[in-house]
Amino acid sequence: MSENLFCYTGRVLRVNLTTNSFRIEETRRDFIERYIGGRGLGIRYLLEEVPPKIDPLSPENKIIVSTGPLTGTIAPLSGRYPIITKSPLSYTVCDSYSGSYFGVRMKYAGYDLLIVEGRAEKPVYVEVTEKGAEFHDAGKLWGLGTLETSKHIKEELGDENASVLAIGPAGENLVRFASVVDSGLWVHGRGGAGAVFGSKNLKALAIKNIKGEVKLYDPDGFRKVVVELTRNRVKTSENLWAQTDGTPLIVDLSHNTGVLPTYGFTSGAFEHHDKINTDRVKEATAKKYACPYCPLACKRILKFNSRLVKSPEYETLAMIGSNTGIKSLREVAEAAEIATDLGMDTISLGATIGFTVKLYEKGLITEKELNGLKPSWSSPEFVIGLSKMIAYRRGFGSLLAEGTRRTAEKIGGEALKERLDVKGSEIPAYDPRGTYGMALAYATADRGACHLRAWAVAYDAFGEMDPYSFTGKAKLVKELQDLNSIKWSLVICDFWLSSYEDMAKLLKPALGRDYTVDELKIIGERIWNISRIFNVREGFKREDDILPPKMFYEPLRGGKTDGKTVDINQFKESLIEYYKLRGWDEETGEPTKETLEKLGAE
Numbered sequence: 001m002s003e004n005l006f007c008y009t010g011r012v013l014r015v016n017l018t019t020n021s022f023r024i025e026e027t028r029r030d031f032i033e034r035y036i037g038g039r040g041l042g043i044r045y046l047l048e049e050v051p052p053k054i055d056p057l058s059p060e061n062k063i064i065v066s067t068g069p070l071t072g073t074i075a076p077l078s079g080r081y082p083i084i085t086k087s088p089l090s091y092t093v094c095d096s097y098s099g100s101y102f103g104v105r106m107k108y109a110g111y112d113l114l115i116v117e118g119r120a121e122k123p124v125y126v127e128v129t130e131k132g133a134e135f136h137d138a139g140k141l142w143g144l145g146t147l148e149t150s151k152h153i154k155e156e157l158g159d160e161n162a163s164v165l166a167i168g169p170a171g172e173n174l175v176r177f178a179s180v181v182d183s184g185l186w187v188h189g190r191g192g193a194g195a196v197f198g199s200k201n202l203k204a205l206a207i208k209n210i211k212g213e214v215k216l217y218d219p220d221g222f223r224k225v226v227v228e229l230t231r232n233r234v235k236t237s238e239n240l241w242a243q244t245d246g247t248p249l250i251v252d253l254s255h256n257t258g259v260l261p262t263y264g265f266t267s268g269a270f271e272h273h274d275k276i277n278t279d280r281v282k283e284a285t286a287k288k289y290a291c292p293y294c295p296l297a298c299k300r301i302l303k304f305n306s307r308l309v310k311s312p313e314y315e316t317l318a319m320i321g322s323n324t325g326i327k328s329l330r331e332v333a334e335a336a337e338i339a340t341d342l343g344m345d346t347i348s349l350g351a352t353i354g355f356t357v358k359l360y361e362k363g364l365i366t367e368k369e370l371n372g373l374k375p376s377w378s379s380p381e382f383v384i385g386l387s388k389m390i391a392y393r394r395g396f397g398s399l400l401a402e403g404t405r406r407t408a409e410k411i412g413g414e415a416l417k418e419r420l421d422v423k424g425s426e427i428p429a430y431d432p433r434g435t436y437g438m439a440l441a442y443a444t445a446d447r448g449a450c451h452l453r454a455w456a457v458a459y460d461a462f463g464e465m466d467p468y469s470f471t472g473k474a475k476l477v478k479e480l481q482d483l484n485s486i487k488w489s490l491v492i493c494d495f496w497l498s499s500y501e502d503m504a505k506l507l508k509p510a511l512g513r514d515y516t517v518d519e520l521k522i523i524g525e526r527i528w529n530i531s532r533i534f535n536v537r538e539g540f541k542r543e544d545d546i547l548p549p550k551m552f553y554e555p556l557r558g559g560k561t562d563g564k565t566v567d568i569n570q571f572k573e574s575l576i577e578y579y580k581l582r583g584w585d586e587e588t589g590e591p592t593k594e595t596l597e598k599l600g601a602e
């Protein structure tokens with residue numbers, strides 16, 4: 001490795017499950033140069049290494065755990081990292097983040113990236129070490145939940161602080177929205193990476209509590225910038241909500257503005273919102289915790305009587321709470337805990353549960369198909385019962401495990417009107433009928449409906465822009481997507497409203513490289529374009545950048561958004577405007593050759 005490669009280890013650990021072998025390679029410098037790290041670097045490797053149109057649950061798919069240049073440094077909110085793979089739910093590119101200590105320790109062990117390929121003959125878990133990888137039999141762990149798996153592996157490794165990225169029964173049973181979970185606390189939720197683990201007979205990735213440090217260009221200068229930014233740009237009034245409330249704060253905001261998914265996306269307002277909101281979370285908080293190197297510590301553990309439960313984030317409060325009608329924080333938290341132990345994304349799961357009740361109400365499924373389970377709103381028994389049916393693929397649960405889109409297509413007819421997906425991935429917890437910014441953000445998100453690529457709701461329903469107009473939304477969505485592409489490549493948590501200037505300030509003493517804001521903007525746009533290239537290569541076209549029909553034709557009922565739909569003509573115009581801003585072909589939605597050349601994307 002070259003002496004002047006600051007902040008990177010210069011090494012990739014490649015693990016082959018088919019041959020039970022590993023090798024250590026040099027990180028491609030040309031990729032680092034163009035795509036920085038985290039999201040950008042991981043997607044570039046995925047594009048290079050995963051052949052077009054493969055089955056994401058075949059051995060040809062890969063699991064990439066990717067770190068950024070700031071991972072393992074003391075930069076604020078730099079502890080998160082993605083798992084990158086081809087999604088078995090959407091068949092698009094997928095990068096899914098958590099703040100488990102796995103990323104930091106992987107960097108300390110000496111790796112920028114971990115690439116897992118092939119398929120093991122029998123269940124295994126892989127321990128990442130400074131020397132490479134060790135393969136352990138996971139036969140006795142198969143069938144266990146994510147929490148028990150973490151406990152067993154920590155005991156076996158003799159390190160109670162080890163990081164263990166585990167799957168539960170849902171991942172083993174190839175539920176297409178299965179998650180990967182560390183110790184019940186950190187969840188790589190969206191996109192189904194857990195099913196990719198399961199398809200490879202990979203029960204877990206583990207790493208001991210390895211200590212280390214990241215080589216910086218100017219350590220003193222870096223420390224000064226970190227102190228200054230933490231004081232003046234992180235611990236400020238605009239970011240303080242993360243510290244005081246965390247994401248549960250959004251429950252009331254969404255209810256008041258009519259975008260809170262309720263009763264299977266029937267309404268945007270929940271009459272029991274005050275039973276699952278931030279006030280209830282604060283009352284029940286026993287302690288807080290944080291991802292590595294985060295002074296905001298937005299995460300919480302709740303206590304009900306003597307029982308400790310991880311606090312659900314906003315998305316879970318909405319999708320397992322209001323969207324299924326559950327009206328008690330404790331019941332939402334306990335149902336979410338079970339879902340996390342089974343290893344399922346609570347956004348897709350909550351959408352699927354609401355969808356199932358709607359199918360039942362329409363007479364499209366029967367209790368018999370649900371093994372006697374009676375679908376109803378506000379029923380924790382139903383939510384938990386159906387979660388188990390899905391995770392273990394019992395009865396109708398086996399079809400639901402394929403995702404709502406495949407289920408609707410299989411049933412056909414009226415069920416198609418209940419579709420809730422973009423590109424196969426279920427819509428998260430901002431109903432686009434009350435936030436046109438999110439309508440465009442969902443339609444153009446690279447991993448299927450995603451609230452994080454461009455959190456446009458902050459600017460329209462929660463902000464100053466008109467939520468029922470697309471004016472200015474194409475530009476807004478594009479700019480947020482590009483900015484987040486840089487954040488997730490360094491990697492910095494999006495809960496810090498950091499600017500390009502902040503990121504350039506951090507990178508200068510870290511890397512010894514003086515990025516201009518314009519350079520970072522171009523790299524962000526380049527990264528967004530290569531994720532689009534991945535999807536285009538998989539066959540995605542302009543007609544896939546669309547919301548499900550319900551959002552255009554079925555008005556919301558009640559609350560501030562009563563009677564609202566997304567205006568389809570305005571939506572189509574906005575999509576064209578977005579393509580123009582991106583330099584993509586207006587007919588196909590593909591990046592043009594000129595755009596890719598201008599951005600320096602190969």
Ligand code: SF4
Binds near residue numbers: 077099289294298496
């Ligand atoms: S703000 Fe919350 S999610 Fe973001 S790094 Fe800090 S603890 Fe993690």
